Amino acid sequence: MSDKVSINLGSGHWKLEGWVNVDLDLDSEPQVCADLSGGLPFADGSADLMHTEDFIDQLTIEGARQFLCECHRILRPGGVLRVLTPDLAELARRYIEDAEGLVALWKTYVGVGLETGSAGEVFNLGMRFAGHTFIYDGETFTRLCQQCGFDARRQSFNQSDISELRGLDLRGPENSVSMYFDCYRLET
Numbered sequence: 001m002s003d004k005v006s007i008n009l010g011s012g013h014w015k016l017e018g019w020v021n022v023d024l025d026l027d028s029e030p031q032v033c034a035d036l037s038g039g040l041p042f043a044d045g046s047a048d049l050m051h052t053e054d055f056i057d058q059l060t061i062e063g064a065r066q067f068l069c070e071c072h073r074i075l076r077p078g079g080v081l082r083v084l085t086p087d088l089a090e091l092a093r094r095y096i097e098d099a100e101g102l103v104a105l106w107k108t109y110v111g112v113g114l115e116t117g118s119a120g121e122v123f124n125l126g127m128r129f130a131g132h133t134f135i136y137d138g139e140t141f142t143r144l145c146q147q148c149g150f151d152a153r154r155q156s157f158n159q160s161d162i163s164e165l166r167g168l169d170l171r172g173p174e175n176s177v178s179m180y181f182d183c184y185r186l187e188t
């Protein structure tokens with residue numbers, strides 16, 4: 001097992017083995033129970049790696065900026081934060097180019113009933129479902145990361161230049177419209 005300190009933020013019931021899993025929901029039995037919309041309960045430079053899947057989209061964009069700045073504070077120099085979040089551009093692309101596929105994805109993997117079964121309904125719900133507050137496209141997310149001292153490099157499903165960050169992703173192209181970033185902590 002790696003001796004690196006690795007923190008998984010907004011872990012929910014899908015906890016990563018060997019990582020410090022953090023969530024607000026006590027029922028998911030995280031190692032650390034904390035509200036991540038405020039400051040994060042970790043010391044400066046105390047983590048090597050961080051991971052967060054389908055959490056940052058639950059925050060307002062101002063909240064996400066504060067969250068990313070906190071991740072920057074906690075990561076040691078050279079540390080990396082992996083972020084998965086729905087991709088607005090991919091959701092829009094599928095709505096325009098593959099409406100049937102988008103509805104099928106929703107029915108198969110989300111399963112929440114639809115009033116009309118249309119792609120437009122799925123697009124609307126996709127923006128708001130399950131606490132979604134702000135859905136990023138790659139450019140918006142990359143710019144926000146820059147403001148918080150990160151170089152956000154686009155990756156693909158389960159791929160990373162960092163071995164410990166490979167194979168952790170739950171959501172792939174078959175069952176989601178996720179995008180994948182390894183955010184390298186820059187010196188500021």
Ligand SMILES: C[S@@+](CC[C@H](N)C(=O)[O-])C[C@H]1O[C@@H](n2cnc3c(N)ncnc32)[C@H](O)[C@@H]1O
Nearest residue numbers: 010011012014023024025034035036037053054
């Ligand atoms: C959509 S779930 C994602 C869970 C898991 N990462 C996954 O990919 O399946 C979002 C998680 O964020 C947690 N969460 C939402 N708001 C939070 C907050 N303010 N502080 C800490 N955790 C929060 C929820 O309890 C939930 O477990």
